[in-house]
Amino acid sequence: MIGFIMNYVKQHKWLYLLVAITLIIYDVSLLVPTKIIQGLVDKISQQTLTEASLIQDMLILVGVTILTYVTGYIWHVKLFQSSVRFKFEMQQQSFWKLVVMRTPFYEKFRSGDVMTRFSTDVEGLMDMVGYGLMIVVYAGGMIAFIIPTMFVISWQISLVALIPMVMLVAGIYFIGQQQDKAVEANREAVADLNDEVLEVVEGIRVTRAYSKKERQERKFQERTRKLARGGDNIMVFQSLYSPLATILLGLATVAILGMGAIFLERGQVSLGQVIALQLYTGTLLEPFWMLSDFILVYQTGKTSFVKLQELIETGDDMEEDGKDLLVSLQEVAFRDYDFRYPQAERNSLIGISWTLKAGQTVGIVGKTGSGKTTLVRQFLRQYPIGTQGFTINGQSVLDFKRSSIEGKIGYVPQEHILFSKTVRENIALGKPGSQIEEIAQAIETADFTKDLERMSEGMETMIGERGVSISGGQKQRISIARAFLRNPELLILDDSLSAVDARTERQIIENIQREREGKTNIIVTHRLSAVHHADWILVLEDGRIIEEGTPGQLLANEGWYYEQYQRQQSQEGEEA
Template sequence: MKHLLKMTPTFFERNRTGDLMARATNDLKAISITAGFGVLTLVDSSIFMLTILFTMGFFISWELTLVSIIPLPIMAFLVNVYGKKIHSKFTSAQDAFGELNDRVLESVSGVRVIRAYVQEKSDESKFHDLTEDVYRKNVEVAKIDSLFEPTIKILVGMSYLIGLGYGAFLVFQQKLTLGELVSFNVYLGMLIWPMFAIGELINVMQRGNASLDRLSGTLSYKEDVADPVQPVEGNEPEFLQMSEFTFKYPSSNVNNLDNIKLHLNRGETLGIVGKTGSGKTTLIKQLLREYPEGSGDLLVSGVPIQEHSLRQTRGWMGYVPQENILFSRSVKENILFGNPMATEKDLQEIIDLAAFRKDLEMLPEGLETLVGEKGVALSGGQKQRISIARALIKDPEILILDDSLSAVDAKTEKKIIDNIRKERNAKTTIITTHRMSAVEHADHIVVLEDGKIIEEGTHEQLIAAQGWYYEQYIKQQASAVEEEVHSV
């Protein structure tokens, strides 16, 4: 888990969540069995077998002992062949299980959409196909597994046959007494268990190796964004500055941010607006250091952001993403996630700041109401306000609202913005939005298009320029007036 928490979005774009869950559960279980039962069996069976062989050779006959274990190299060869097949088949079975996990996760998360589009039968069919695939591949593993026991029994029988035959010959040659031959066969019978144990050991170890290979692929993935060797210590971010900053995603062929120039002093509010896909969230991700830095300068208090530790940089920020991530806990626990040490007084104040008091009174158990998986028990607006409360209770130096007011009405939006302006007048706030009303008060507003700043200034300056910002503002104001008339 520690390794996964260090990974950037690039890693999760390349790895399915269900498969990662399978690696963190089934594969770890297979490895733990190998490390526990496997190692114990290896030591136990090896010592026991060597002791018996030494006793047979030293006290009875080295000649008969060596002849009797002629089948052992054959067993070693066959078990090795079976082991390689087990490795291959088990890897395939685990991959199939990971795919099944991912499918179940998607189906449960998207159950509302599946029902809305009447795709239950189709989803059941796909689940059935994946289940059959997992079953079929595990049967293939079981088939190889079933070869171990008969193979070992046949080879043990051959050892018995050779031991009796050659032992009888030595008795006739008077090189061995009848009593020694009987004792030899007793010892030979004692070798059956370690032979079976070694066969099972190979089986377990190959499964463990297959799981280790899968897990190693995850653990060997290097961090895209890492702490500097000697991070610069800073108290508070006095200003943020971007100078000729350019960035593109690893999977992109074009620049997603192009020659961005910004300067934001502590205590100021920055509004970022633009069309969908213009680069608003991409710019925010650079501040959060979710991806390796691009070219140009991104400075915090005059120091390149990559020279600060990740813990410090992210510790400065309170982030409310577009997709509101809530944990399957109570409303209270979700809010306090931003600051577990907050007092009850702090909690009540933040609820008012996030304009959540009225909704809270409507919830069946108030703050103790469970929000369900990803907040499924709440409306979109309620989830957004809980997310905002979680960020505000942290009292961050830099508050980032990434289109975080889209699910609330204009009146509630204004109330939240006014509360934030009043309580955070000495701290930095960054707001990305499609609603111009959310950034009217901002000290500086930038308009993005295709990753470039095409307009910037205060609200008044952008209105006077009569560009894209002006057009959108007029349209939205007209729509707001029309809605108000209809509501009356």
């Protein structure tokens, strides 16, 4: 961490030089009044005080006070402004990381954990860069100036007076060690609580529907209690500092006054010097006191640094991005292809051999958990690829720049992501800068026009968290419109029609056939009616293709597809 901070300091060396110089002047200017008091006391006790010297001392005091104010202002503003800039830069760096990372990274970090690292840890490190550095220069400077000055007055008295101060540092260190453990435990408790709140907010409807409110409340209480206990522990340690400092400063005062009286009697020190020693020891309390804070700031900073480094250094284990730009998607082929998720123990795709040709519409069906989503995710390069034998236009998929592949695909996932924006803005995400007519056309294709007419502000209606609530089917169709708008070379609908009724589904499928004539489509579905028009159908089971062919061929085969088709037909008949 020190190296990291020093690097930052070096990058802004002129600013920190200004801070260091003004801080040292500030330190010295705080010590001048003691020096003047010492001189005044001696002059009064020796009856040598003159009007001219008194005026001179007073003028120096006024000058020094102004200097203290000006230098104090400069270092304070510059140092803390810089630490805020540090926080901003760190957050930018971390945010950029979050944006570029792909799915495996998000499977390693929980959302609450990322939030804590992003906010609490960045602030922990920021404190070290601001307050921590201030302590080093300010408190370090004070100690470095005062102790030699005291030793020049009387090394014997200073030595005895400093013993309680050394004990104070030792005490602070010991308490700080214990506090460190409490801080770490508290940090974990904050991350747990963040996770809990995120989960509750995201799943509030399910929680209500299943009457799990009480259970959630109990769980939340447990976590907040844990956090409160952590906070209590930290407070216990923090409360030990003040009494310890008071007692030890008292001991130092007794030592100075006792020894000072003896030394004064022997004529080894003046009255002004004894008073100065007492004042210096009192002044030392603040820097020593700050050391206690420094230990906390340092330890928190160190823990935060490790957590941030972990966030910044952890990769998504993706292969290096390819260099070739994909101009057009002519053919995507898998040859005896296996795939396993990074954290999984078994393959989710096994021996897949399939070629998708441009212009085809392919349906992917199969039981739940059979690998349909996993297969279409391969196109999106969300995970490192499985075995070799995955090619685009006859070339390894790894040769192509991932963004150029993404640019050719419109993907509508199972879980729809809508933002707190208007309907228009949500759809326009598919193609930034699109014309209103294009958006209207995409809405029409996704069969959302009638729904829009019922919305008070039409396309400008706010949806998402801060807008009106919309149904699952409406969400699906907004997501579909977003993908249509892009008019991608390859459109992938991943079970994206599950929440719409059969009539709407038929309408959308017809629209796809019409609007996307000659384009490539993959439709993953549980409802076979959604793919009865497809050119080719894959049936998956346990990650393998168990049947494939045209819908007619599959019906003739009388396998899984046939059985499923019969079952769904009779269900539809009953419903009708």
